[in-house]
Amino acid sequence: MTTERLHIAIGGLVQGVGFRPFVYRLARDCDLSGWVANDSGGVQIEIQGEGARIREFLRRLPIEKPRYATIDSLTTEARPLCREVGFIVRQSDSTAAPAAVILPDLAPCSDCLREMSDPDDRRYRYPFTNCTLCGPRFSIVARLPYDRVNTSMSAFPLCEPCREEYENPLDRRFHAEPVACPACGPQLQLCDASGTQIAVREAALQLAAEAIAEGRIVALKSVGGFQLLVDAANSAAVARLRDRKRRPHKTLALLYPDIESVMRDCRISALEKAQLESPQRPIVLLAARASAGARIATAVAPHNPNLGVMLPASPLHQLLVDALQRPLVATSGNLSAEPICYDNDDAIRRLGAIADLFLLHDREIQRPLDDSVVREMDGQTVMLRRARGYAPMPIEFPAVSGAQPSDFLAVGADLKSVAGLARGSAAFLTQYLGDLDNRAAREMFEQSVSDLKNLYQAAPESVIADQHPAYISSRWARRQQSAFIGVQHHVAHFFSCLAEHGHRDRALGICWDGTGWSADNTIRGGEFLRWDGDLEVSHIAGLSPFPLPGGEAAIRNPRRQAAGLLYAALGRGAFADEFFRDNFEPAEQQNLAIMLERGIYSPVCTSAGRLFDAVAALLGLVGEVSFEGQAAMAVEFAAQQSDTRRSYPFALKQQGSYRLLDWEPLAAGLLEDGRRGVPAAERARAFHNTLAQMMHAVAVRAGEEHIFLSGGVFQNRLLTESAARLLRQDGFRVHCHSRVPPNDGGIALGQIYFARCGASYRTLSKEGYEQCV
Amino acid sequence: LGHGSGGELSQRLLREYIYPHFDNAWTVQAHDSATLPRIGGRTVFTTDSFVVSPLFFPGGNIGELAVYGTVNDLAMSGARPLYLSCSLILEEGLPMKTLAAVMASMGRAAAATGVQLVTGDTKVVEKGKGDGLFINTAGIGSLEHVLSIAPDRIQPGDSILLSGDIGRHGMAVMARREGLEFDGPLLSDCAPLHEPVLALLEAGINVHCLRDLTRGGLATALVELAEGSRRQFSLRENDIAITEPVLGACEMLGLDPLYVANEGRFVAFVPPHQAQQALAILQKCPVSADSRAIGTVSASEAAEVILRNSIGCERLLDRLPGEQLPRIC
Ligand SMILES: [Fe+3]
Ligand SMILES: [Mg+2]
Ligand SMILES: [Zn+2]
Ligand SMILES: [Zn+2]
Incomplete structure (x- = not known):
């Protein structure tokens, strides 16, 4: 039996997640003496005791660590034995710079939920229960360091029992900054649309639940801002919410009471289940079962085979769904595209015309955080909107x-x-x-x-x-x-994906999205970029251009994009085409013809997103759209209805060292199929297949092993997976987004990584942009 | 080309096409400059050049534009317009008939407005070096009040009055130029604005600031004033009138009517207690019969223009950085 002493340095996400109390308990469990302390790099530990127990400690540490902690690095070093008694949590060195990691807001842990459902516990049914493993973080931090005085909780002095928990290193709530209980913490109140208080505490919760059950719209102060809640089964209530919110089509998110009820309405994979139950509690896009219609009003997700589903993200949500035992619509409490409301008075002012009741509390939210949205694609979770639960990691x-x-x-x-x-x-x-x-x-x-x-x-x-x-x-x-430094839009997309994968070597980026400006004054979005792994990014290929008659107005009305596409393909012949004749009034036809022929008010684009919009219109899937991505989603959903392996021809034209990916044969094929009466689903699927082959064709010529897919178009699961499969069959290594969205939510990361790599960008397409009077 | 060289041809041009419309005591002198009587009080002097394609458009032509544009610039400082000069730059090959029509129209516009065209000049440029016809006018007016009408007089609480519907001139010109057809008549709003302005001043309205809406439209004019006054303006979208044909044309071309040119509209900043009275006065003049209060000046010193829509969403209006390019990704 030998006694040893070991110094352990741990880097990663180990502060503010209950790591020190965990180490303390583990060390005592293993009969070790020593200490644990936070420092600017993470956590430092020294343990002393029997060699076998030290190894047990090292084995159990990564297995039993708090669920939100992540260990990026762990180094050990033998130290001379010390004379010491017991294991202690050392006070942090206050002179050292605090590690600038603020945690995201996390859903209640099982221990907290258990306390809340125990009638003998002092936190029985308390909606603000939390501990070091769970609860609000980023939403309540006003300043660093992350201490209670610097959070919204500074307004709530700790009661004696809470203080004891907070100061006891053995307690689950040791230094849990938002710790609270019914005696000392925040409380609920229910107000009407004018802000008049109706009830408080438990009664507020009960009345709110009853109101929802009766079909009313309740604005709930959630973790990072307000949500608007209605009974998802109540068509009239959902319609009223859509009408008041002026949101005619876009899918509304759902809050489900538990995983069993989610599985009843949706088909979910193991990964999707893990995401739903993760402490981040994002909205997960899931494939709805046909039977979901029994519990979910059609108006929740019209023309959409998917539902956006989340499980309770806070104790308050848990209490509410426990009371209602049914899925609720839980959409952001905002006016159209505005940020969500997060202040009580502001919410009553701005949402007063939408909500019937407000379920409020007095814990201030420091910054608005929307619910995050993820979708499983290509075997991994892809972030579509990164906010609550993930920011600001x-x-x-x-x-x-x-x-x-x-x-x-x-x-x-x-x-x-x-x-x-x-x-x-x-x-x-x-x-x-x-x-x-x-x-x-x-x-x-x-x-x-x-x-x-x-x-x-x-x-x-x-x-x-x-x-x-x-x-x-x-x-x-x-x-x-x-x-000021300007970075081209698609270069930023490419580098956001490179950054996520820590990739520094040469690679091909396929950057397909809706609209990105390029210095030749073209709207781009079907681009192929090569990074030489050293200094230079070059634009090596892209989709052939077509005009958008009316610019942004065309984007709101995909039929006009189709008219632009037809004109680019057929010239004046477009005006004789059946689609053109059938979809526009005679005066509009004439105006469009003039705009297209003279090239006025018709910016030219090379965008894959716009190609999707145009195809949606050609297939007759959409008229005017009320949200961005609506038309492209319609094509994806239609394609899911077919399993054809057909595809359309396309052309790849060499122009110097640039390659033009010409979609004209594709458009001709789509039209021809239309005349032959081929169903829209089959054409949509063949369109997807063709796009995947287009990417493959360029990839083969580019000859880069590593391929990165970025841009809003890769929110399309079918396209992403078809392209990845086709490319992998030929030995390419395909990388998609996961932690940041493929859409413009990833642009900032790409801008950062591009600059850090010291890269420069060269476009091989038409250049010579010059400022003139 | 001989018409601009000062010889016989040039004389004929003046005699036959121009003088007949400069029908007053000063042009009869046929000197290089006009001698005007002493003008009492403060004098306002302005100049502007006019280029428009096509020269004739629904609701007006370049001649009217050249008179009203300068008259309106004078009116916006609260002046009574008195005299105009007129310089023509003609492109070789411009049909005489066109010139005659423009000059006749200028003459009528001047007469209707009560200004006198007192001096002028004509040059001819080679074919291809001009766009048919360019006109420069300069104008002199007199101030019959003691107010300073300028952006720095805009005060928190001021009511912002708009003299009618917007976007007609820009869309009318564009539609005619490109041969586009829209539902309903699309006529330029081209008109003189001195009458409603003088009516406000005569009634003793303490007018803080005036601005005619020209290129860049209502939005650009207000952004400039917000910057010039370091004030924040809050506008109600519902109160800004836009006709159906203008809306339809803007939707077709992807333009925002707030940024489309006007030639007969202005905004007035008046103290809140006089807003109703001012509005009533404006509504009595035919040219500003559809005047409405569209917003107020806030106490904030942020130089911003906020447009609030019917459901309460607020948009910040900015200058347009150039052409309207899509940003939707
Ligand atoms: Fe993008
Ligand atoms: Mg002017
Ligand atoms: Zn907990
Ligand atoms: Zn307490």
Whole structure:
């Protein structure tokens, strides 16, 4: 029997997750003496005792660690024996810089849920129960360091029993900053639409549940902001919510009481189940079963075979679904594209015309956080909207050699806005901020940027933005005192995917999305980029162009995009085509013909997203659309109804070292099939198959082993998986997004990684953009 | 080309096509400059050049535009317009008939407005070096009040009045130029604005600021004023009138009517207690009969223009950075 002493340094997400109490309990369990302490890099441990027990400690540590902790590095070093008694939690060295990691908000853990359902527990049915493993974090932090005084909980002095838990290293609530109980913590209240209080505490919860059961709309102050709740089975209530929210089509998210009821309505994989039950509690897009119609009103997800489903993300949600025992619509409490409301008074003011009742509480939310959205694709979870549960966890990428690089700011894009701070080899991204064209979102953008600077004590020296001249974010960036750097949109998409995978070597990027500006004043979005792994990104291929008559107006009306596509394919012949004749009034036909022939008010695009829109219209799947992505989704859903392996021809044309991927034969095939009466589903599927083959054709010629798929088009599961399969069959290694969205929510990360790699961008397509009067 | 060289041809041009419409005591002098009587009080002087394609469009032509544009610039400082100059740059090959029609129209516009065209000049450029006809006018007016009408007088609480529906001029010109057809008549709003302005001043309205909406439309004009006054304007979208044909044309071309040009509309900033009275006065003048209060000036010093829609969503209006390019991704 030998006594040993070991020093252990652990890096990763180990602070604020109950790691020290866990180490304390484990060490005592193993009869070891020593200490544990936080430091700026993570956690330091010294243990001393019998060799066998030390090895037991090391074996159990990664297995039994708190579920939200992640261990990125663990190094051990033998130390000389010390004279000491017992194991202690050492006070953090207050002079050391705090590790700038703020945790996201996490769903209640099983221990907390058990307490809440125990009538003898002092937290029985208390909606703000939490511990070091669960509860609010980012939503309540005002400043760093993450101490109670710097959170919304500073308004609630701890009662004696809570204080004891908070100070006891053996307790689950040791230094759980948001710790609270019915005696000292936040409380519920129910108000009517004018803000008049109707009930408090348990009665507020009961009355809110009854109101929902009766078909009323209740605005709930959730973790990161307000949600609007209605009974998902009640068609009239859902219709009223859609009408009041002016949201005619877009799918509404659902809150289910438990995993069993989700499985009754949806087909779910093991991965999807794990996502639903994860402490981040995102909305997971799931394939609905036909039988779901019995419990879910059609109006929840019209023309959509998927449902957006989440499980209770907080104790309050848990109590509410326990009371109602049915799925609820739980959509963001906002006005159209504005950020969600997160302040009581503001919510009553802005949502007063939508909600009948407000279930409020007095724990302040420091910043709005939408519910996150994920979807399983290609065997992994893909983030579609990154907010509650994930923000503000940094995304790390390979360090660049040389001097410690300076901090800078990246402002992302204008839609699905996310900004980020580059520090060292990590990107600290904001939560999803919405679309910047409304005032509230713009204010939130500015607030989030100063939030980044304040929380992380950063003084960024430069600011990176998209090159689009009309982006609000880019214009904001140009007005700042810092140096301005512009990054092309699709280059940023490519690098966001490279960054996620820590890829530094040469690669091909397939960047397909809706609209990205390029310096030749073309709207791009069907692009192929090569990164030489060293200095240069080059634009090696792209879809052939077509006009969008009416610009953004065409994007709202996909039939016009189809008209642009037809004109690019058939010239004047387009105006004689059946589709053109059938879909536009004579005056509109004439106007469109003039616009297309003269090229006026018809910006040219090379966008795969717009190609999807045009095809949606050609297939007769949509008229006008009320949200971005609606038309493309319709094509994806139609294609799911067919398993044809047919595809259409296309052409790949060499233009110097640039390759033009010509969709004209594809369009001709689609039209010909239409004339022959081939069903839309089969044509939609053949369209998907063709796109996958187009990617494959370029990949073969590019000859890069590693291929990265990025851009909003890769939110399409069928296309992503078809393309990945086809490419892998030929030995390509295909990488998709996972932790940041393929859509513009990933742009800030890409801007950061592109700059950190010191890369430059060269376009091989038509250049010579020059500013003239 | 000989018409601009000062010889016989040039004389004929003046005599036959121009003088007949400059029908007053000063042009009869046929000197290089006009001698005007002493103007009492403060004098306002402005100039503007006019290029438009096509020269004739539904609701007006370049001649009217050249008169009203300068008259309106004078009116926006609260001046009574008195005299105009007129310089023509003609492209070789411009039909005389066209010139005659434009000059006749200028003459009528001047007469209707009560200004006198007192001096002018004509140059001819080679074919291909001009767009048919360019006109420059300069104008002189007199101030009959002591107010300073300028952006820095805009005060928190001021009511923002708009003198009618917007976007007609830009869309009418565009539709005619491109040969586009829309449902309903699309006529330019091209008109002189001095009458309603003088009526406000005569009634003793303490007008803080005036601005005619030209290129860039209502949005650009208000953004400039917000910046110039370091004030925040809050507008109600519902109160900004836009006719169906304008909306339809904008939807077709993907344009935002808030940024489309006008030639007979202005905004007035007046103290809140005089807003109703001011509105009633404006509504009595035919050219501003559809005036409405569209918003107010807030106490905030953020130089912003906020447009609130019917459900309460707020949009910040900015200058357009150039052409309207899609941002939807
Ligand atoms: Fe994009
Ligand atoms: Mg002017
Ligand atoms: Zn817990
Ligand atoms: Zn307590």
